[in-house]
Amino acid sequence: MAQPNQSSNNFHIAMFPWFAMGHITPFLHLSNELAARGHRISFLVPKKAQLELQHLNLHPNLISFHTITVPHVEGLPEGTEIASDIPTSMLLSIALDLTRDQIQGFLKSSVVDHKNKIHLPPAGYPSSTIVLLRGYEVRSISVIWKKPLGLNAITLYQRWTAAVKECDTFCIRTCREVEGDFCDYLEAQHEKPVLLTGPVLGMEDSNTEEGTIRGEDQFQELVLGFELTGLPFFVALKPPVGCATIEEALPHGFEERVKGRGVVFGGWVQQPMILSHISVGCFVSHCGFGSMWESLLSDNQIVLVPHLTDQILNTKILVKELKIAVEVEREENGWFSKESLSKAITTVMDKDNEVGFMVKKNHAKWRETLSTPGFMDGYIDSFVQKLRELVN
Structure with a gap:
């Protein structure tokens, strides 16, 4: 949600991401880009996330963290603030619905220009709202549920359709070179403008949320x-x-057999830093949006094992459209075997394999395009200009 500062024509922007580090960090990377252009950012996240992210705030004079307290929900362990605290995030979704009064109170008191506070209609929603879709989070400040709801009261589909209906525009972390057709379709289908931020990758020491496998x-x-x-x-x-x-x-x-050769780690890792290391040759991921862009801009072969809807879509883009990755084959029940995973990895790592050679060649072309000087900045500048046209 953005409100222009009338004196400087800069924005005061409130960022309210899903409370998971893999979702929050892209918002902060975008905030850094916007702050570098003079815009003020209010970042609404729990205390634990603030502590994790403070070192990534490159413009503390313009980017300020505001603590959101996660309300108690029956069944949610005490102290839960971000998705990594718990095995499943369903209860956290309900808790975030209950932050409505906190968010509304902040917007009433803080999102101001030099003359007037931002107008809030009787329903309590901001007059200008933006939903950030793929690559950020399907959540609009205008779509914060009005009362406590039971565990099964709101489906993901209902959240999605409500956000799409209430928003003013779609802001997507992508570029036309990769997903131009998808963006055109989205704009035509919903008759709302689509604003692209470009990949918006952060510094090399950003943290990326680890994946979760559903069954042992x-x-x-x-x-x-x-x-x-x-x-x-x-x-x-x-x-x-x-x-x-x-x-x-x-x-x-397992640990005895792979000792000295393999490590399985259950904590946070600095994924971009690892991917840039000279000893790394292949990146195997679920193809979440952050990992998708980090893999595109890395020099590694790419193997994908998606299991959620957006990850499946991202995988199709990299495998079918761009032809820069290999997807692990699955059985009819949707599971993959150790043999299929091993085959996918050895295929792309074999220098003499035709498929491995093809994806490496295509990957190099795309990496060159996305790494062109001024490419990222051009998208951010265009995004700001179109946002200004929308709000003014």
Whole structure:
């Protein structure tokens, strides 16, 4: 949500992301770009996220953190603030719905220009709202549910349709070179403008949220697949649902067999820094949006194992459209085997393999395009200009 400062023609922008580090960091990277152009940002996140992100705030004079308290919800462990605190985020979604009064109170008191406070209609929603879609979060400040709701009261589809209906525009973390057709379709389908921010990648020390495997059996197939390649590996994952620790979920004898060659880690990792290391040759990921762009701009081969809707769409773009990655084959029940994972990795890592050669060549072309000097800045400048046209 943006309100122009009448004296300087700059914005005061409120950022309210989903409370998961992998979602929050793209908002901060975008905030840094906007602040570099003189815009003021109010970042609405819980205290734990602030502590994790303070070192990534490149413009503390313009980007200020405002603490949002996560309300208590029955079944949500005490102290939960971000998605990584818990195995499933359904209850956290309900808790965020209950932050409505906090968000509304902040907007009433803080989002001002030199003359008047921003107008709030009787319903309590900001008069100008923006929904940030793929690559940020499907959540509009205008779509904060008005009363406490039961666990199954709101489906993801209802959240999506409400946000799409109430928003003024779509802001997407992408570029026309990669997803121009999708953006044109979205704009025509909903008759609302689509604003593109470009990839908006942060500094090399940004943290990326680790993935979660739903079941212990699939988790074991994954790590056994890495073992089967015979190559050195480093895996960063949450413990699978039903297991308290990574060690508890590992196959019997696994740690002894891969000692000195492979590591499975259950905490946070500095993914961009790891991907830039000279010893890394292949990046295996679920193809979340941050990982998608980090893989595009890396010099590594790409293997994808998606399991959520947006990850599947991102995978199709990289595999089918851009032809720069290989997707792990799955069985009819949707699961993958250790053999299929190992095959995908060894295929792209074999210098003499035709598929591996093709994706590496195509990847190099796209990386050159996206790394062209001025490419990223051009998108941010255009985004700001179109946002100004929309709000004024």
